[in-house]
Amino acid sequence: xxxxxxxxxxxxxxxxxxxxxxxxxxxxxxxxxxxxxxxxxxxxxxxxxxxxxxxxxxxxxxxxxxxxxxxxxxxxxxxxxxxxxxxxxxxxxxxxxxxxxxxxxxxxxxxxxxxxxxxxxxxxxxxxxxxxxxxxxxxxxxxxxxxxxxxxxxxxxxxxxxxxxxxxxxxxxxxxxxxxxxxxxxxxxxxxxxxxxxxxxxxxxxxxxxxxxxxxxxxxxxxxxxxxxxxxxxxxxxxxxxxxxxxx
Amino acid sequence: xxxxxxxxxxxxxxxxxxxxxxxxxxxxxxxxxxxxxxxxxxxxxxxxxxxxxxxxxxxxxxxxxxxxxxxxxxxxxxxxxxxxxxxxxxxxxxxxxxxxxxxxxxxxxxxxxxxxxxxxxxxxxxxxxxxxxxxxxxxxxxxxxxxxxxxxxxxxxxxxxxxxxxxxxxxxxxxxxxxxxxxxxxxxxxxxxxxxxxxxxxxxxxxxxxxxxxxxxxxxxxxxxxxxxxxxxxxxxxxxxxxxxxxx
DNA sequence: GAGTGGTCTAGACCACCCT
DNA sequence: GGGTGGTCTAGACCACTCA
Numbered sequence: 304x305x306x307x308x309x310x311x312x313x314x315x316x317x318x319x320x321x322x323x324x325x326x327x328x329x330x331x332x333x334x335x336x337x338x339x340x341x342x343x344x345x346x347x348x349x350x351x352x353x354x355x356x357x358x359x360x361x362x363x364x365x366x367x368x369x370x371x372x373x374x375x376x377x378x379x380x381x382x383x384x385x386x387x388x389x390x391x392x393x394x395x396x397x398x399x400x401x402x403x404x405x406x407x408x409x410x411x412x413x414x415x416x417x418x419x420x421x422x423x424x425x426x427x428x429x430x431x432x433x434x435x436x437x438x439x440x441x442x443x444x445x446x447x448x449x450x451x452x453x454x455x456x457x458x459x460x461x462x463x464x465x466x467x468x469x470x471x472x473x474x475x476x477x478x479x480x481x482x483x484x485x486x487x488x489x490x491x492x493x494x495x496x497x498x499x500x501x502x503x504x505x506x507x508x509x510x511x512x513x514x515x516x517x518x519x520x521x522x523x524x525x526x527x528x529x530x531x532x533x534x535x536x537x538x539x540x541x542x543x544x545x546x547x548x549x550x551x
Numbered sequence: 552x553x554x555x556x557x558x559x560x561x562x563x564x565x566x567x568x569x570x571x572x573x574x575x576x577x578x579x580x581x582x583x584x585x586x587x588x589x590x591x592x593x594x595x596x597x598x599x600x601x602x603x604x605x606x607x608x609x610x611x612x613x614x615x616x617x618x619x620x621x622x623x624x625x626x627x628x629x630x631x632x633x634x635x636x637x638x639x640x641x642x643x644x645x646x647x648x649x650x651x652x653x654x655x656x657x658x659x660x661x662x663x664x665x666x667x668x669x670x671x672x673x674x675x676x677x678x679x680x681x682x683x684x685x686x687x688x689x690x691x692x693x694x695x696x697x698x699x700x701x702x703x704x705x706x707x708x709x710x711x712x713x714x715x716x717x718x719x720x721x722x723x724x725x726x727x728x729x730x731x732x733x734x735x736x737x738x739x740x741x742x743x744x745x746x747x748x749x750x751x752x753x754x755x756x757x758x759x760x761x762x763x764x765x766x767x768x769x770x771x772x773x774x775x776x777x778x779x780x781x782x783x784x785x786x787x788x789x790x791x792x793x794x795x796x797x798x799x
Numbered sequence: 800g801a802g803t804g805g806t807c808t809a810g811a812c813c814a815c816c817c818t
Numbered sequence: 819g820g821g822t823g824g825t826c827t828a829g830a831c832c833a834c835t836c837a
Contacts, residue, residue, distance in 0.1 A: 319806065322799065345822060356808045361823085369643075371741065376776050377823050378815035394744070395617075395643060397797035492797045493619065496642070498746035498765045498788045517746045517765075521797070527834085528624050540746045549645035549740045549769070551570065567825065593803060604827045609804085625804050626834030775815085 311353060324353055325363035332372050332383055333406055339385045343373065346381075369393045371546035389544045390448060397492050397523075399479035400446050400454060400536070409448040413476050416506060417443040423459060430522050430533040431461045438462060442473060445507055446536075452509045453542045455516075458534030482531065489523035489531055496520075504537050515540040559601060569610035572601055576611060580620050580631050581654055587633045591621065594629075617641045619794035637792045638696065645740050645771075647727035648694050648702060648784070657696040661724050664754060665691040671707060678770050678781040679709045686710060690721060693755055694784075700757045701790045703764075706782030730779065737771035737779055744768075752785050763788040 311327050313320055328343075337343050346364065350357040364381055367373045370393030375381045390407045392398075401411035423431065423439045431439065440460040445452050458478065472481040482488060497518040505511050516537035523532040538545075559575050561568055576591075585591050594612065598605040612629055615621045618641030623629045638655045640646075649659035671679065671687045679687065688708040693700050706726065720729040730736060745766040753759050764785035771780040786793070 318799065321806080347822080356810095357823095358809090359807065362806095364823095375823070376816085377774070378821080379776075379817080380822065394795050395797055397799050488799075490799050494795045494797060496744070496765065496793045496795060498748075498763050500746075500748050500763055515746050515748055517744065519795075526625075528627075545744045547642050547742045547744060547767075549643055549742060551566065551645050551736075551738050569825080595803080604829095605804095606828090607826065610825095612804095623804070624835085626802080627836080628803065 320355060321359050321362035321366075324355065324360065325366045327353075328363060329367060329370075329372065329406070332367070333408075337383050339383055342380045342382050366393075366396065369395045369546075369548045371548065386544070390453070390542070391544045391546055393546050393548070394494075394496075395547070397489065399477050401477040402479070404446075404448045404453070410450075411477075412447040412450065414445040414447065414507060415442065415474055416445065417441070418474060420462070427459050427533060431459070431530045433461060440473065442478075443506075444478075447509075448542070450509075451542070452505070452507065452511070452539060454536050454538045455504055455506070456534065456536045458532055458536075460532045461530060478532070487525060487531055490526045492521045492523045494519045494521035499537065505539070511539045513540060517543075517545065568603060569607050569614075572603065572608065573611035573614045577615060577618075577620065577654070580615070581656075585631050587631055590628045590630050614641075614644065617643050617794075617796045619796065634792070638701070638790070639792045639794055641794050641796070642742075642744075643795070645737065647725050649725040650727070652694075652696045652701070658698075659725075660695040660698065662693040662695065662755060663690065663722055664693065665689070666722060668710070675707050675781060679707070679778045681709060688721065690726075691754075692726075695757075696790070698757075699790070700753070700755065700759070700787060702784050702786045703752055703754070704782065704784045706780055706784075708780045709778065726780070735773060735779055738774045740769045740771045742767045742769035747785065753787070759787045761788060765791075765793065 313323055317323070331337065344352070346357050346360050349360045353360065364373065364375060368375050371384060371386065371391055373381050374384050390404060390409065392403050401413070404411040419441050420438045421441055423433065423435060423437070425435070427439060428435050433439070440462045442456070442458050442460070444456045446454045446456065472484055475481070479488070497520065499516045499518045500514050502514045504516055505514065517540060518535055518537050520535045521533070522530050525531050561571055565571065579585065592600070594605050594608050597608045601608065612621065612623060616623050619632060619634065619639055621629045622632050638652060638657065640651050649661070652659040667689050668686045669689055671681065671683060671685070673683070675687060676683050681687070688710045690704070690706050690708070692704045694702045694704065720732055723729070727736070745768065747764045747766045748762050750762045752764055753762065765788060766783055766785050768783045769781070770778050773779050
């Protein structure tokens, strides 16, 4: 089978098949195996190429559509979309911000302003479903793309059964990577979205003058349903293109 | 079969089965047929009650989960969520704002500030895929809940093959209703989401002092893939609770 | 271990597009 | 009319929860 120039080996014990196919096809799109606006193969062909049922291909395609990477037209086919040179992200998909930045061709970075063990406040304890005397790990970070700040994050992590040396990992980069490193990969999040203007959020040399942010107030959950992290990410208005595909 | 106290008659020629079931179950939840936090019947039971395949029930349940109305727990069941008295809306689902407001127990209203036929600007013509000398219908509206403004809308509608008397309908209320009245129901929209602070957006007696809005810049499409409406809705920060359920 | 959700399959039928 | 996407079905197997 010919699946572009890329290998595709489904990996049991990992993500679902449809998610693996989605990721594989996303890479094909972002690497311009298909030119912007070009028609991609039909669902039947893809199902045969990837050796899965058509429904599985459809699931993957609909996720790519949600992210605004393809445009599916009934009776005609699916076409890759044109999007500028900005960072385009779908909100439905829970992904590492760093990963998204990298895929869009920028170099992600993280600057840690603060990180500490402390007791949770009432709201944090409630979100994380822990008692008020249990320590949590608190972080203040800035996420950058090509050195330019795109977001500020304020997060608390539930550290029940986390050792100190594992906590040190958080100082090095992507939170998702750090969590993954000890088998605590969040699989879903509930987010509330808000517009915020405040001078108190940004910091550092490239603190945005506007003080205008898109706030994602969210709690992340593990596969077993327990919350692992809660907090807010403030995206600097204009530096990230958030797409939502809405359907009836 | 007993499906709560409500009838359920699938209607061919209308929405998909899973969407009809979603709407039916949403009504059951919002009317508190199940108390907040209560477990709802299993997928197997629901599939039997509604006389559909389990996959169809699942599709409906996942949409309700996206809207934050239920919480699905693997191996355990689906539970209705607790949410305050605010207006909770999922962003993935394309729905009439008025409809959402009504369902949450408030009385929706619309105030029209301006409506006119005019030529499109370049951006509008491009979004609607029409030429620059084709008239469009432009509207400025405020959407209210219990008399309080929750959003300001600036929209242009493609009026190719729309008669004048049909255009008059727009002055009366929900745009979705007006479009539907002559068989032009949008089935999907691509939205970009932004945080905006501006004194130029709000108007009228209850113009918000903060000037802070969550902007949904969107283009609506018909089933045949053609754009029918484009514009921006500015939600007054804090009056609408936008929920996004994010998954890997 | 019984019950429940998570995923995938193979096949079917329909609606729509295009030539 | 042939190709393509949109939806639904019936059944299967697995992973997880809870008593």
